[in-house]
Amino acid sequence: MKRHEARQKALQVLFQLDNIELTVKEAIEHVLDEEESDSFFEGLVNGTIEKKEEIDAVLAEKLENWSLSRLPKIERTVLRLALYELLYMEETPNRVVLNEAIELCKTFGDEKSSKFVNGVLSKFTE
Template sequence: MKRREAREKALQTLFQLENTEMTVEAAIEHAVAEGKSSTFFEQLVHGTVDHLEEIDASLESKLEKWSLNRLAKIERTILRLAAFELLYTPETPSNVVINEAVEISKTFGDEQSGKFVNGVLSKY
């Protein structure tokens, strides 16, 4: 599984976790039901879930005139995933994380999502 695919699958898994009562393991299994998992994918999902409070606090400090709860669920999930990478995976260059998050937000979000995600993440 390539890193872009891992990020997209992690996004889908985290989005699903926010909307259901599934366990993390069940959501991971569901996301990769047909395919193969990867260490990077599982690191993204587990890391984001495990550090959710710290990630949310960090994001709240970067949002201007917005709260995390007011954001669309897809944008909130993309920001959480990218913030995890920025804060907890120093081996991945920040510009790569931000660029990937912007591209994914263009795919899964609306026409303004990419600009919004870029604006928030550029504060890291």
């Protein structure tokens, strides 16, 4: 699985977990649909879930005129995923994480969501 595809699938798993009462295993199985998993994908999913409280706390500090609960779910999920990668997976260059997050927003969100996510994430890479 290529990293871009792993990020897309990780986003889908995390989005489901934010909406529906599923176990992590059930959400992963649903998204993969019998496709083989890989360590990067599982690391993104499990790491984002494990560090969610820390990520949310750091994210809440950088949001201007927004609260986490007010954010649309897709933006909140993309931000959590990207911040996990920025803060805990140092092998990926910041520029790549930002570009991937913007692409995820364009695929699953809209034009405004990609601009918003870019603005928030840029505060973490300055």
